[in-house]
Every structure is written in C-alpha cells, then in structure tokens.
Amino acid sequence: NAGVMQNPRHLVRRRGQEARLRCSPMKGHSHVYWYRQLPEEGLKFMVYLQKENIIDESGMPKERFSAEFPKEGPSILRIQQVVRGDSAAYFCASSRITLLQETQYFGPGTRLLVL
Amino acid sequence: GENVEQHPSTLSVQEGDSAVIKCTYSDSASNYFPWYKQELGKRPQLIIDIRSNVGEKKDQRIAVTLNKTAKHFSLHITETQPEDSAVYFCAANDFGNEKLTFGTGTRLTIIP
Secondary structure, eight states: OOOOEEEOSEEEEOTTOOEEEEEEOOTTOOEEEEEEEOTTSOEEEEEEEETTEEEEOTTSOSSSEEEEOOSSSOEEEEEOSOOGGGOEEEEEEEEOOOSSOOOOEEOOOEEEEEO | OOOEEEEOSEEEEETTSOEEEEEEESOTTOOEEEEEEEOTTSOOEEEEEEETTOSEEEETTEEEEEETTTTEEEEEEOSOOGGGOEEEEEEEEETTEEEEEEOOOEEEEEEO
C-alpha cells in the first residue's frame, strides 16, 4: 500500500513565477491537509480539503495561494507570483473518513526554493 | 483556535537514559494528541497518539501521558538509543475540525 506521494520533491522558482505542488493521498484516504514548515520551525496548518471541497482554509495566506482536490487526480497547492518568503518545505498529509479523529500520514514533502 | 506550547526546545540525553518532552494546549475541547518524529530532511512520522478518554498509552519504549485537567501531555522515551535522535513534535486537534496544531518541536540528541 503506497504511502502519501508528493511531487516534485524539490522545486526551484524565480520570483514572480508560479509553483504547483501535487499530493496523492494514501489509498482509501479522502481527507488531505497541507502544512508549511520553515527551516528550523514547526509545521503550520494551511488548508484541509475533501474531494471537491475546501473544509478549512484558515491557515492559507489571503493572496497568491490556492488549493484544490478534484474528483479525479491529486490535490494541488498553487502559489502564484512566488516571493523569497515562500521558500519552505510543504508537506501534505492524508487521513480516512470516520467518526473519530483519524491519524494523519505525511508525504515526503516538496522543498520549494525561490531565487 | 488551539495553541500548543512545547518544552524543551533542545534536549541532550545520555544513551540509555530517559527523555521527557512536555506540551500544553489551550482548547479544553481538544481530544486527540499525536506525537511525530522527524529526522533531518525527512517526513514527520507518527510514533504514538492518545485520545482524551485515556490517561496513558505505551508502546515498547515510548509512552504518552495526558492530564486533561491541567491540559498537558508528555512523551516519555526510555532506554534511549542513538536512532532516537530527531526532532519531535506534539500536536492537538481542533475539536470538530480535523486540523492539527503543532508545537514548535524538540530537538533530541542522544549522546553515545
């Protein structure tokens, strides 16, 4: 059973370009979460999605950032007009749907470097 | 929203000794508390979690205790080994919302 997949693992962008980060959840999981981790810091929640729905985007910056989880295909975190401060590791996690809080399993992350 | 504080930020322990990391949370409605281990350049990996209906949970050398009244929970690692060296994060959920709020992490170093 494959784990959470993320690609690319490393992404280099120049200021002003767009970054697209992809996340495929574990088989059987329909909840996806995106977290950002700055160097030497903890994980900060960005957005929580289910298929075709954004459940909680309270951690997303108001501008330039968007996320989607379409009916078919991976979840996408999109950053438009990147700035140097966007350089970070972006982790996605997935979990199942049950009545209880379920374990979140993390992907390997995408390390974004903005030049 | 939830606020999680974690202490200490760094911890050095002699191999074979025990390590304890403590976290406090602010939202009394939180009911799920996982601990993740992150090695350098790797993904966070769940090592143990506890729900609010129990006060303690153990898995071999790792245990977690929860005090709901005081709103704090702790990770205990016994008989530490060099491979326990990593950054450890505690987290708490927002009740009714599955997002996790993480502590700032503890860098644990096991001294051979």
